[in-house]
Amino acid sequence: MNERDEALKELLQRAAGGPADRELKRDLWPEMLRRIERPPVRVPWWDWALAAALLLCLLLFPQAILAVLYQL
Amino acid sequence: MTGTVEAELEQFTRGDIQAFETLFREYQGDVYGWIVRIVRDPGAAEDLTLETFWRIYRARARFDPGRPFGAWARRIATNLALEHLTRRHTEKPLDHEYSRRAESCATPDRAVDAELRAKLAAAFGELPAKLRVAAILAMIEEAPYAEIAEALGISINGVKSRVFRAVRLLRRSLEKRGVRP
Numbered sequence: 001m002n003e004r005d006e007a008l009k010e011l012l013q014r015a016a017g018g019p020a021d022r023e024l025k026r027d028l029w030p031e032m033l034r035r036i037e038r039p040p041v042r043v044p045w046w047d048w049a050l051a052a053a054l055l056l057c058l059l060l061f062p063q064a065i066l067a068v069l070y071q072l
Numbered sequence: 073m074t075g076t077v078e079a080e081l082e083q084f085t086r087g088d089i090q091a092f093e094t095l096f097r098e099y100q101g102d103v104y105g106w107i108v109r110i111v112r113d114p115g116a117a118e119d120l121t122l123e124t125f126w127r128i129y130r131a132r133a134r135f136d137p138g139r140p141f142g143a144w145a146r147r148i149a150t151n152l153a154l155e156h157l158t159r160r161h162t163e164k165p166l167d168h169e170y171s172r173r174a175e176s177c178a179t180p181d182r183a184v185d186a187e188l189r190a191k192l193a194a195a196f197g198e199l200p201a202k203l204r205v206a207a208i209l210a211m212i213e214e215a216p217y218a219e220i221a222e223a224l225g226i227s228i229n230g231v232k233s234r235v236f237r238a239v240r241l242l243r244r245s246l247e248k249r250g251v252r253p
């Protein structure tokens with residue numbers, strides 16, 4: 001880095017208040033554990049049935065794709 | 073790598089929650105410390121630390137226990153911090169973002185007046201996220217280029233090039249605002 005770059009670096013450091021405080025103030029494990037133990041989101045069986053019905057409908061009547069896209 | 077560490081990593085890849093807890097407790101400080109250097113916001117850094125370990129936990133089966141865990145964690149953390157900066161760039165006004173970060177993280181030098189700080193913040197915020205990360209780590213945090221290169225997954229020359237481009241863009245942007253550092 002040349003002198004001008006050093007001046008810019010110094011200005012940035014002063015404006016930002018120097019290096020960040022890197023110390024973690026609390027233990028994050030309890031939150032992590034809660035996230036791990038949270039039950040995964042389950043899609044109800046009727047949503048799958050609806051999606052399958054829609055797919056079947058689109059396969060049988062491809063012209064319905066435009067109608068479906070219009071509704072989105 | 074010692075046998076004990078490798079055995080622990082092996083257990084972690086098989087989904088052992090205790091092995092994961094040991095790794096979490098050992099590395100959470102390091103991961104947080106790295107993220108906060110990039111985002112300069114302790115609250116966001118905590119959230120991103122949790123997200124980093126959540127991703128690590130979900131990807132545990134793909135982890136090779138023969139490789140260093142810390143480097144892997146840091147790479148994921150860097151990518152998340154980059155995503156965060158990109159998101160913030162589009163969501164919030166730049167001046168507000170930088171000032172808030174400066175206030176929450178460290179005490180800005182009173183000699184640098186508010187107007188100049190706002191101009192610096194605006195110029196800094198205009199940088200593409202990849203250049204901003206390189207500039208923050210190299211110029212504000214003074215992290216070694218080798219460390220930055222490893223975390224970003226690029227070469228040392230790549231880091232130098234990003235810092236060089238960042239400085240050039242910063243200078244141009246500051247000159248447009250009437251600041252000549």
